Every structure is written in structure tokens, then in C-alpha cells.
Amino acid sequence: MMHKPASITKSKPERRASGEEVAVRVPAPGEGKRGEQGYLGYLLRQAHAAVRLKMERTLADLGVTSPQFAVLTMLNAYPGLSGADVARLTFLTPQTVGVIIRNLERDGAIVMTPHPVHGRIQQWTLTPRGSTLLKACRERVIGLEKRLASSLDAKAEASIRRWLANVATELQED
Template identity: 60%
Template structure:
């Protein structure tokens, strides 16, 4: 029997994967954990986290192009094109010609898409509530403000 001389890798939250780790790594690790939790929470609905984001952005900003959706969803335009095509096939998204610009196609959720998004949002809200457990309102606001500043590039 050969024993490995390597030390065991730390679990999330331990060692350099914990409070002593680099802040950028901790953000990435937290995002990956949230992504995995969303995958599991939405799996039986047949919705992936990227699809959830695109549905959410379409509901919030109807009528925008795939390129706009890609910027909002933090995905590539190619990925959004594939997602939108699949959402159309599933009758979750409808494409309608622009009223005055015939070549422009506007996207919006179908009634079926709105229903699925509502179910998905309930599950994601539960995940987010668990994520924020134990934080005061002030702590949550501080974290939200800091994350928004970082996203906006405001140091």
C-alpha cells in the first residue's frame, strides 16, 4: 500500500479557502457554491442557472436584443443565443417583430415562461434567504453596497 505524502486539500471555508484566503478567490468560491445550489434547486423544473438569469433579465428588460441580454446576464452572446433558441423551442420565450423596424426581433416571456420564472424565483429567494441568515439588515446592506461598488469598478 502506497501512502500519499500530500496533505489533504482544505474544504471550502478552511485554510486559504476560508477567512484567510484571497478575497477574489473567496468571491469566486462563493459564486461557485451559489451556482451549484441553484443548479440543484432548479433541476426538477428543468431550468439551469444561466437560463434562470436570461429569463429573469427578459422579464425585467423585455424587448432587448440577445447582445443586451448577454451583457446583463454576464454571459457571452453565443451562449445567450443558444439559451434563447432553447427557451423558444420550449415555448418559454416569444419573438415578435419590432413595431416599426421589421428586421428587429423583440423577445419577451410567454405565459408559460412567466409561470416557470415565478416558480424558479421562489426557490432562488429561499436560497438567498438562507445565504443571508444570521446577518443584520445593516450587514446585508453593507455587503450589497460593497458588491455593487466592485461590480461597477468603484474602488
């Protein structure tokens, strides 16, 4: 594996007109390359990180993580999914989903039923406790969603939703 030269990987201090060196200032979100001049992929990742952190904090006192919320949401929308299906839909690794499923099952939020045709495939569905937990999570997440869209009119929100869905569709085909 090739290594990048130190001149590329290390921050260089800035020099003032007086010749004095000052540390490089990392831009805040919305500034420089972290703002409108940034790469779209980076901006999407930055936005995702901000939303996930806010969601983690919003759901923490319910004892639910952002990935657990995603799993509960998908099992509610598509009851009877296998762990592999859940992993694909939530963008999590099968190993991570396995841990989440074990924890949600232990807590009584989901239950496993064998697949009617393929006996080795386990299907997962929400229990009444899981539905109640998801409802509590949703109330909080809806507040976050409203905050995300607060500066958008209905047409702009629809356009952004369509663009994001198209990004996923178009790039998946490559």
C-alpha cells in the first residue's frame, strides 16, 4: 500500500503577514468546503451524521438507538423480513442487525417465526411492545423531521425527497 507524503497528510500552520505561525482553523459546518462549496457526497454525509447524532440524543431516554429505530421501522413497514432483508433495508451489516435483533427480541419488541417454506430463514415481526416502543420513537422523530423541513415549502420538500430517492436509485445501478 502506498503512503501519502507527510506534506499531504499533515496540516500546515498558517503564516500571518508578520511571519508568525498560527494553527489551522477547522471550519464549522456550513463554512468553506463544509458549506455550499463542498462536494455533494461530503455534504450528504455531514448532514447524515448531524441527523443521526440528533436522533440518538432524541431517542436515548427510550433506550433506542438510531439503528434500532431503523430496524423497528422496517419491520413495521414490512413484517416478516429476514435478518438479511433488514440489513439491506437499513444499510447495516448482517452482524450488526444480528445483534440488534437479539437485543430487540430479548426486550420483547420483536418475535421470530420460521419461514413457511424455507425452514432455516427466520422472519421477524413486531410484538405489541415493539409497536408501542416504535410509536413513542416516531413521535420524537417526527419532531426532528419537522425541524429538518421547517425552512422548506411543500414543493421544495417534495423536490428534495425526489432528488434523494433518485440519487439512491441512479447510483445503485452502477
